[in-house]
Amino acid sequence: MNLHAIRAIYLFEMHRTWRTIMQSIISPVISTSLYFVVFGSAIGGRIPEINGVSYGAFIVPGLVMLSLLTQSISNASFGIYFPKFTGTIYELLSAPVSYFEIVVAYVGAAASKSIILGVIILATAALFVPMRIEHPFVMVLFLVLTAVTFSLFGFIIGIWADGFEKLQLVPLMIVTPLTFLGGSFYSIDMLPPFWRTVTLFNPVVYLISGFRWSFYSVSDVHIGTSLGMTAVFLVVCILIVRWMFKTGYRLKS
């Protein structure tokens, strides 16, 4: 195991975050906080409680998930896309590092950043809305699992992308809509039966539902199902990354 390499890549990536702290931490925190101000304090008071949770508090888990997903994907996809774009990837490819080590370092760094971000957003939310965390252990588990899974997903996108548009495409066109429609702002029980069924094909529903359960013990789907679906997605991502590295897909000619 080349621990020096994992450490070098991890620190390099974390260093990049501090260098771009405005864009990687501060701006997502501010934009998410706006939701808390608007929906939590301003109009939240006029919306009835959902399952006994005030609306401001109800949307917190979904919004944290939204940041966690988009930031994990963009951190990890940029992290690996950029060396490809500038050509510095030559060094990674010629170094005595295994694919596993590369993934651990890049995905680890991207996930770390999103977890830090998630915690900051939670702390900020607590300033605006009354919230509680009933199952802290499950909350942390979901936070970490989601950050890792979607960093891995971002890593895949970063390898797949051969231009900046593609890099933006998936987060913008797929992930954000899925998150908004995944029950960030409502309980899927509030939907007509047909749309409820359609929504169950949206993987983000399981994440948000499970995450919200760890806060308020209320969920759209069973917590076990949520965990299971997240684990399945994680395994799929691992398999794709393995295949990419084995074949040198878009990394080696």
Add this chain to the structure above:
Amino acid sequence: MMVGSLISFPRDVTTENSVRTGLMSSAISVSNLHKTYDSGFEALKNINLDIHHGEIFALLGPNGAGKTTLISTICGIVNPTSGTILADGHDIQKEYRAARTKIGLVPQELTTDAFETVWNTVSFSRGLFGKSSNPAHIEKILKELSLWDKKDNKIITLSGGMKRRVMIAKALSHEPEILFLDEPTAGVDVELRRDMWNVVRALRESGVTIILTTHYIEEAEQMADRIGVINKGEIILVEEKSELMRSLGKKQLRLQLQEERKAVPEALAKYGLELTPTGCELIYSYDAHKDKTGIASLLKDLDKAGIGFNDIQTKQSSLEEIFVNLVRERK
């Protein structure tokens, strides 16, 4: 390598290849290497090449010959289509860790991080290659490459020549035993080029094997122990430099004429003389290794024809000329 060292040092027996080739193990050993790019272009055609420990090997060839492809394949950046490559006896695919640890690469393209400092990027490379941090070593490299006063500068603020040096520093950061320099002196001024040669020589002194490509033939001529010529994906020649110079080296005899002439005199046609455009100089090319160089009779015939000269000079043909001739012959 000496036989004694094999017996006294227990070697890693699991690495079958290093045992098989152990006795006369080469720094790099390429056999039957083919590379066809996805586009269908065959960039390397059955390359067989051995680089000896501790030598400076210059790989020459025209643009698009396959030099970078060969180096990239050895370093793990390009997948070989078929064939075997051993680095110090380790298969670059099956034992990539052992193989790559020994290799440092300075690629042809200037590609560095833009926003990192020189010190950070060089230290990063060392870590990436699995070495624990060693500030003293990094300091030494940066000083040798005259980068020390730039160590805290962001790379984006450096000039092209300095970036090239940063890339060399990165490659040296992990103390490689085998160093690839893909056109290290392209776009580099004379002074820096001389500095680099000194660094390369010092590395060779310390036992590092060096493989370089260059379009400056005089560089190969001055630096290399052996020279390989690659053209259209094929190695067409590998030779000791001195041997190459001797066996292929034509010599020239240049005669400074007393009077300008418009053409080569008829009487001297059989010598295949060349008249310089100014008409002041006659050039006679001959093979210095033949028994009869023809110089004596040429001088006699000149005398007979009444052509006088002020000065006479002989010159070994440069590697460049040899190389151009070789490539032309193959076309």
